[in-house]
Amino acid sequence: MGHMGDQIEAYVKDGSQFGMDVRYSYDGRALMGTGGAVRKALPLLSDPFFVMYGDSYLDISFAAVNEFFLSRRCSALMTVYHNRGRYDSSNTAIEGDSVIRYEKGVSDPALTYIDYGLSLLSKGVFTGCDEENAFDLATLYTTLAAKGEMACFRVKRRFYEIGSRAGIDELNEYLSRRAAKEGEER
DSSP states (O other): OOTTHHHHHHHHTTSGGGTOOOOOOOOOSSOOHHHHHHHHHGGGSOSSEEEEOTTEEOOOOHHHHHHHHHHHTOSEEEEEEEOTTSSSOOOEEEETTEEEEEOTTOOOTTOOEEEEEEEEEOGGGGTTOOSSSOOOHHHHHHHHHHTTOOEEEEESSOOEEOSSHHHHHHHHHHHHHHHHHHHHHO
């Protein structure tokens, strides 16, 4: 948890009212970056564990991703969408079922996929990560891809960014269309 995390904890509490068991790991005064925050939370996590971006709506089956991960017997998996630069800058190249290159913030036509926002990681991928300094998960993902240690799960439906008013409006339109279509099918 980071900025205003106390508000989430006050609302969610232990998660029991939502059928969940929720525990919290606070980043602290010195922010440790996305990678450092996950590393700090490792004692609270199962092995393997999901990492999901908090500002995205993902229309995906977590069970299917988990099943694929287990079938590959890998230590890291990234969900990817064939974005071709449409919804944000593409940052990933794949080959078969592997991420072969991951570079956030780089404009390169060879990068046609995008990190969808859901990954499955084994705790062991954090071995050797600097425990004192902040780091971004993107750095870990870049390293894992370069070493051929990150599998990929291809997603067919796009993601929705919900960190802005425009993104929330776009998601609401999508959900309304989907609900209307499901109503027609009944």
